[in-house]
Amino acid sequence: MGLFVTVLILIFRPEPKFDYDFENFFSQDNDELKFYQDFRNTFENDNDYLLLALGNRPDIFDSLFLDKAFRIQMMLDTLTGVEETISILTVDEPVISPFGMRFRKVLDWSSNSALTNSKSKIAQDQNLAGNFFSESAEFFLIQIKNKQRISKEEGDILYGKILEVLEKSGIESFHIAGKIRAQGEFVTLMQNEFGFFLGLSFLLIAFVLWLLFRVWWSVVVPLLVLAIGIIWSIAIQLWAGKALDLMSVMLPTILAIVGLAAMIHFMNKYRALVKEGLDKEAAIQKAFSQLVLPVFFTSATTALGFFTLYFTDVPVLKFFGLFTALGVILMMLAVIGLSPGLFYLFPRFKTKEGIAETDRWEPFLRLSFMGVIRYQRNIALFFLIATLGSMYLSNQLKINGFILDSLPQDSELSREFKFFDDEFGGSKPIEIHLQVGALKDNVFDRDVLLEIEKIEGFAMEHFGVSSVVSPVSVAKFLNKAQNGGNDKAFVLPSPGQLERMRPLIQKWDENSPVKVFSPDQKQGRISGRSPDFGSYRSEKDKVKFEEFIKKEINQDLLRVRLTGTSHLIDISHQNVSVQLAKGIGIAFLVVAVFVGFLFRSWLLPILVLIPNVIPLFWVAGVMWMIGADLSLSTAIIFTVAFGIAVDDTIHFMSKLQYEYQQGKPWLYAIKRTYLETGKSIVLSSLVLISGFGILVFSQFGVTFYVGLLISLALFFALIADMVLLPVLMVFYHKVEKSRSIF
Structure with a gap:
């Protein structure tokens, strides 16, 4: 039946799709997202643009270079998906005189003298340096505004056409960064890593199986079963309409390694029963009848560890948790449903090999158990001290994340974004919403403009905001125009001048490439860019901002609120502690109820949780030591590690219950459990550790940390x-010896 289902999937296979939707990292269950969606409807999406820097040495003020750059910009304007382009080449500034309004180019390179005059004028304008061209004047910026909320497919096509234009232009020095490039390159990396880790996982599995069992079919059968389980899992996700995303890169490795751990438990038991003298059929039946229930319970707890992520409010985590949990269950169905039938098709294990294997393990396990029993107090004291120390260190962890958290710092895309941070004041969009207060009805009231100007100053000083556009910049720009284009007039106009320019404000809005205020002029925005300093600093700056607004801004004149995609990402990172507590809390509760019900005890669930909670604190301590921060990328580690780690504890406890119910004394039952399950626990743990360990070769930060920290946790x-x-x-036993234990 299982093979039949697999054949159907291969015949009617779903189309593999990869996607990286930036907005899937937003926390959904908060009013900040709804507020931003309303803001976006009034103004625009704040990150639908590409930043393109064209360079020339010794500087950009070369007429031949500017001619070539101008042709590039004109060609970009014709591309489908580009709404408009903005650069110093095409910006005209109005000049108002008694003879009417005229426009003049900010940069005129029509002749050598015009270019010289423009260069001199631009050098004196502090609003242009860092906004339209770099401080060194080696690069100038073209902002390409693409279609609002452009799809991944459309973005890929548009970015490809932009690269074609640049390649044909002959300009060799250029840099480009923005959402559609980031999404495209993330997906390309995901596709490469998906195939890489799938292949690497199967190579590792083949090596481990051959090392353990030294029989060719003991490699072929598990590989076939694991491949089928992975096919089922990915097919379910694709059929459900969910594309493979950044988190899905880890899915084949996780499922393969979790499935392999279960296969090793079955195969070890099968071989042990053959050693006891059972024939092949009896050994297979007894191995699976004894282990099906523990394996089912362990797969359930592993799935639970992932499924708790579904209760977070970040879509990328929710769907990763849901489909990985489903994948674990499907993998277990493949292992339990297909393995026994396939084992019947091949010869049984050789008894001599099984004896030799057992003889090597039992002396070590006996010695280990004797040491544990002899040094009980010392062991308890060591774990107590180490855990208290880790708890102290974990309390020092910072919650900190970046927009490009997952990319290595030396990747080309990271370097491109850093270039714009260094040369053009940043690539991270910053948005501040403005709403007139009860005493005013227009953002261009001079008292309101004075309040906005104070906010601009704070944003530039504390948020590092550059390229600022706001009602204040509009008023200053028009005031400069009314004064014959005099740069000294780029200041807030007097009340009388402001009143005279009101007809020009509406005209400016109709022709401006950036929407700065609402049609009724009751709302406005302060929009700019800044470097990505991380959510830890952003949270501190946000607190300062709120204090500043409360103390310095008259709420009756102006109401202010931070918003934007960057703000939402920062919120998702900062809420990670709540998400983490929620996921682990649910996992703890379900495992405690499960163990309590299984063993009919209230104390036992508490004790069972202890050896599975302690590794989480130790991992948190290690994170502090290596300088890893807590973020969306690392938060999932704790719930996932707990769900996987508790499996071995349940195997141990299931065997202990069985031994005790056979009438053996409690301490002897512990010993027999230790000797019989110790080998499987060690082997399955080492397989899991090595399996997750291969993820440290990933270029994605989230995948790297999942591999490193889950391996440590296990x-x-x-x-x-x-x-x-x-x-x-x-x-x-000492506590419960006066009554029945199970």
């Missing part, structure tokens, strides 16, 4: 299960 969990858990079970 290693710490292995130590806790093999060293601390038996001590806790001895303690439990």
Whole structure:
């Protein structure tokens, strides 16, 4: 049946789709998103643009270069998907005189003398340097405003056409950054890594299986089963209409390694029963009948660890949790449903090989168990001290994330964004919404403009905002025009001048490439760009901003609110502690209820949680030591690691319950459990650790940290299960010895 389903999937296979939607990282269940959506409807999406810098040495003021650059800009304007382009080449400034209004070019290169005059004038205008051209004057900026909320497919086509224009232009020195480039390159990297890690996972699995069992079919059968489980899981996601995204890169590796751990439990038990003298059919039946329930429970807890992410309010985490949880269940169905039938098709394990293998493990496990029992107090004290120290260090962790969190700093895309941070004041959009207060009805009231000017000054000083556009800049621009284009008149106009320019304000809005105020002039925006300093600094600046607004801005004149895509991403990072607590809390509760119901005890669930909670604190301490911050990328590690790590504890406890119910004394039951499950626990843990460990080769920050930190968590969990858990079970016996334990 399983093979039949797989064949159907291959015949009617869904089309693989990769996507990277920037807005999937926004927290959904808060009024900030709704406010931004309303803001976007009134003004525009704040990140639908590309920044293109064209360079020339010694500077851009060369007529041949400017001619070539102008042709590039004109060609860009004709591309489908480009709404308009803005640069110093095409900006005209109005000049109002008694003879009427005329327009003059900011940069005129029609003759050598005109170019010289323009260069001299531009050098004196502080509003142009850093906005339209770099401080060194080697680059000038073309802002390409693309179609609002452009789709990934349309963005890829448009970006490809832009590159064609640049390649044909002959200009070699250029830099480009923006959403449609970032989305395209993220998806390309995702596609490459998806295939890379899928192949690497299967190579690792083949190596581990051959190392453990040294039989060719013991490699072929698990690889076939795991491949089918992965096919089922990815098909379900694609059929549900969910494209593969940044998190999906890890899906094949996670499913393959989780499935392999289960396969190793079954195959070890099968081989052990063959060693006891059972024939192939009986050994297969008994191995699966004894382990189906524990494997089902462990897969359920693993799936639960992922599924708790569904209760976060960040779409990329929600769907990663949901489809990975479904994938784990489908993988377990493949392992449980297909493996027994496939084992029947091949010869049984050789008894001699099984004996040799067991003999090598049992002395080590006996020695280990004796040491654990002898040094119980020392073990408990060590774990207590190490955990308290880790809790202290984890409290020092910063919550901090960046827009390009997942990319390595040395990637070309990261370098491009850094270029614009250094040369043009940043690439991160900053938006501040303005709403007139109860005493006014127009953002161009002079008292309101004075309040806005104070906010601009704060934003430039504390947020590092440059390229500012606002009602204040509009008023200053028109005041300069009314004074014959005199640069000294780029200041707020007097009340009388402001009143005279009101007809020009509406005309400016009709011709401006940037929408700065609403049609009724009751709302406005302060829009600019800044470097990405991270959400940790942004949160501190936000607190200062709110204090500044409360103390310095008259709320009856103006109401102010931060908004924008960057602000929403920062909120998602800062809310990560709440998301983390929610996910882990749900996981703890469900596992505690499950263990309590299974073993009919209220104390046992608490003790079972201890060796699975301790590794989380230790990982948090390690994060502080290596300088890793808590963010959306690293928050998922804790819930996922808990869900996977608890599997070995449940295997241990299931075997302990079985041994005790056979009438064995409690301490002897612990010993038998330790000796019989110890090998499988160690092997499955090492497989999981090495499997997640290969993710450290990823170029994505989120994938790298998932690999590194989950591997550490599983290693710490292995130590806790093999060293601390038996001590806790001895303690439990002392507490409960006066009554029935199970």
